[in-house]
Amino acid sequence: MQTLQVALGERSYPIHIGPGLLGQPDLLSPYIRGRQVMLVTNETVAPLYLNKVKASLSAFQVDTAVLPDGESYKTLDTVNLIFDQLLEKRHNRTTTLIALGGGVIGDMVGFAAATYQRGVDFIQIPTTLLSQVDSSVGGKTGVNHALGKNMIGAFHQPRCVLADTATLKTLPLRELSAGIAEVIKYGLICDQSFYAWLQMHTKDLLACDDTALGYAIKRSCLAKAEVVAEDEREGGIRAILNLGHTFGHAIETHEGYGNWLHGEAVAVGMLMAVDLSIRLGWLEAQELEVLRRLLVQAKLPVVSPSDMTPDDFLKHMAVDKKVVDGTLRLVLLDAIGKAKVTSDFHHDALIATLKSI
């Protein structure tokens, strides 16, 4: 087991990474302050891991909420099901919520914890690669709105995170690939040597090799933790974590949440960001092909949905959170491992990118 500390002053917390962590009571109990625990998962994860985690919490009053599975359920209405359980079982403000599942569960349980009685503790047990490298660091929580993704939410840090690599063995291959997209992102934005490592080891990640997974998760979490520690509330530098996301969110919104996986949309979005960076003369032309090859190796899509026009993209991108007073800002690359947020690009170059990918 490796442990990594996310440094955020009094809100600092550990991320434990390794195979077989789930069900070890000693890893959880130091982070539970009261005697009540609400364990929240979804219909897919529940039969696999719910009882195991529950058994490790025998020292507490454990109640459970099992939510429907899928991005389309990441709504205020579903969060309300968590509130229903909390109130029916009379959980008070010393309760601890535990999120057992992927990013959707983590985001919703985190938001429920941020807003139940104006804020209670929560712990993340992410069971997908995407959530282990992404939503387990940073404290972003929230839900979607019919008119935009992640538009309602709060910043709320977990008390601890357990990233059990063994849970990835039950993950559908498509979701594993989607997680690798986010791993590749960390290489692109701030870690050139990790990006080089990924060219060699993506097949090990796809084969669920525990050592390769542990290394990739740790390196990704380190990269993210560093950026987040610098900018907890996303005033500036933190926005580079959204490389590919503005394009990606447009795809997800247009196709309907859940039809394209988040990581798949981000993969195409990253390719667009690299393509645009090359058009602007900031990045060498060969990098488009390097990234494309890596994405193909990771079994990720490399072209945008056939039914989406550049206008569709522009329409959806206009409601992005990075639009400030009408000006669209994008995360682009000055080099591999060096990202920046900028509105300094020609509209024509953007259109050319949207047409070409």
Add this chain to the structure above:
Amino acid sequence: MQTLQVALGERSYPIHIGPGLLGQPDLLSPYIRGRQVMLVTNETVAPLYLNKVKASLSAFQVDTAVLPDGESYKTLDTVNLIFDQLLEKRHNRTTTLIALGGGVIGDMVGFAAATYQRGVDFIQIPTTLLSQVDSSVGGKTGVNHALGKNMIGAFHQPRCVLADTATLKTLPLRELSAGIAEVIKYGLICDQSFYAWLQMHTKDLLACDDTALGYAIKRSCLAKAEVVAEDEREGGIRAILNLGHTFGHAIETHEGYGNWLHGEAVAVGMLMAVDLSIRLGWLEAQELEVLRRLLVQAKLPVVSPSDMTPDDFLKHMAVDKKVVDGTLRLVLLDAIGKAKVTSDFHHDALIATLKSI
């Protein structure tokens, strides 16, 4: 105009108090950072003041949301109507929400601001006495759940507050009285001389005398600001602000939100807290009669609902946010002007109080 500064470090903000402040652009514009404003009010307040406030914001893109009026609409669903407007009008994270109305509007708009795109600015223009002395200080925002009042929410401080005493002239007398209940609370918990002043001037408040109102609002806000500055996130001392509220919430929940006004329920709750404090030997017996007389003068109720038994109270009080690991804590008085949070009381004394009031 008097101005009072709530000292919360970088989240400090001013409260302007006086007649005719509404519609003065200079008081608002320094606190609006972007060019978008979402002005939120309800169906009752809109015909009275919406256009006046809107006219004072001509320098900005002003969109409006008019919500149904009443505590029964203080729900996630109603907050969602604000999100609908924000997203339809493409408000970005530099937008400012303005709450124009009573406590229900303030709580919901504050919660929408706390959670829209994970947090945007908001300004309060409270138009009831209760909201001018209570919800305008402290940063508590939130909504009710079918199983409990204010169970979902967040701490989020406004950028500024305008308390225009002239708006109280359009307030129904019953709501003015409910506001006075909260004013009386500040005297009871931390300001004995203000409590004495209220014995003399409650009739001036009921007559909407601007000088008396200005004084009472300032003194109340000062008292609350002091307590909040000491304990922004309600770890300890802040809980004394809930004098009468645990009993009061039980009444509101049992009777259905909105049938008893919040201040009316708190009035009876304060009487119970004083009664229990006397039974425990902490307060002189005559204080029950002094408070009862003051409440009657303010046209507030002094007996609990005829259909509520002590068991009804206990059932509702069990889900109160101040219950910690099964132990009920109450705000009681050691003296007039000196409150404390305690679980150090006999159950029998509590039952006797519930039976006698």
